[in-house]
Amino acid sequence: MKKENSVRHSGKSNKTKRTQNQIKVDSGQAGMTSYKTELHYASNEVRSQKDSSRPSSSNNKLAAVFFLLGFLLLGIGAFVKIHPFFSLISPIPLISLINQNKDSVSPQQLSQMLKKKNFTLINVHIPYEGEIANTDTFIPYDQIMANSNYLPTDRNAPIILYCRSGRMSSEALKTLQKLGYTNVKQLAGGMQAWKKAGFSLLDLSQLENQVLPEKGVELPISWNDLGQKLVSNGVIDLNKFNQAVKPTSEQEKILTSNYSGKIKIDRTNAQFIVDMLWALGLSQKSLVYEQGPMGTTEKKDAANFASTGGWTLAKGNAMNYYNKFDLISPNSLTPLKQKQVAEISKNIYRPCCGNPTWFPDCNHGMAALAIIELLVSQNIPETIIYQKVLGFNSFWFPDQYLTAATYFARQGIAWNKVDAKLLLGPNFSSGQGSQEVAKIVGPLPYVSKNAGSCGT
Secondary structure: OHHHHHHHHHHHHHHHHHHHHHHHHHHHHHOOOOHHHHHHHHHHHHHHOOOOOOOOHHHHHHHHHHHHHHHHHHHHHHHHHHOOHHHHHOOOOHHHHHHOOOOEEOHHHHHHHHHOOOOEEEEOOOOOOOEOOOOOEEOOHHHOOOOHHHOOOOOOOOEEEEOOOOHHHHHHHHHHHHOOOOOEEEEOOHHHHHHHOOOOOEOHHHHHHHHOOOOOEEEEEEEEOHHHHHHHOOOOOHHHHHHHHOOOHHHHHHHHOOEEEEEEEOOOOHHHHHHHHHHHHHHEOOOHHHHOHHHOOOHHHHHHOOOOOOOOOOOOOHHHOOOOEOOOOOOOOOHHHHHHHHHHHOOOEOOOOOOEOOOOOOHHHHHHHHHHHHHHHOOOOHHHHHHHHHHHHHHHOHHHHHHHHHHHHOOOOOHHHOOHHHHOOHHHHOHHHHHHHHHHHOOOOOOOOOOOOOOO
């Protein structure tokens, strides 16, 4: 409608201009009376030439009124946009209402849509300041291109973006449209409008303290003389170990004395713990090495795995110590308990590969096996065993388990409510499973303070 009016006004202006020019030419030598007279004459001449197809004067007046009203609204909109006062007094920022269009949804609309969710909800705000429940992924607004693999493959799939106030989501929306996405909207007013409308936000930045507690994770058993046995039997060459791992004075006591304390993992000692438990898992006699893949289908290659050939901190060849000692007393780790260890090991995976602890072909696999053996020997309940292995795995693979925690938190499930056995299974803890979860979650909206990898 506005476009038609502008064309008509333009036509009228052009005819008026031509008529004025004609008057000037005709009046030539006789001279002109005055500007007002010419304009009055021209107006009369234009009116005398109109036909029934042209709008009436009342329509022209009505169009002029609408034009002035539109201009007035634009002025108000510009004023509100630059004046912070209106955002302070309004429950929902006025700028959100003025800018809301076919590419945006209100907080109330989004709340209703989430009840029957059939779209991808993406948080694009940086730095991380919380998120709306049931968010599918987090992609910084200025890194959409680099993280396009986290977007739906269907360019027509419905997507809703949000940030804190709406600015970043507007930029992200334009980027997605350039990528060919046809059904993208943003939350008008962002998280600020969402909160002012009475809805709550999740703060996933606290997940790190839940998954990787500052106080660490402790095994409910005493280490005693196991370190001394590992050193005296040559499984650990103390000189090599000290050069490679550089243990603290307290950690050296664990290896050289009858240590009455408990083994605890935290952000500062993850490498030392995995290496020490690796040595125990390698050398302790186990049904896993007799009945599992390393004792059957993969037996001929047993010396070539990362967990065996990669152990270079022994005196001589690591295979000289493989599956050799009863470091944990047979009175504690009975044949029946060995079977229990074997069964539990089949359920525990690690994100560095696709194998369970039943096939401990890397250092984390053997370290996890040592934990299971220690806890089973002391009659620790299986639920606690899974929880403790999950805690140690989390410090060895922080990003993978923070991703898993984010996955559950976005569904309203607290980390301490998730079954540890489920988390240690192939869907979340195998290499492939953890990668699939990462595809769903997208980049973590917070930064891990720790990292883990295979090897010494």
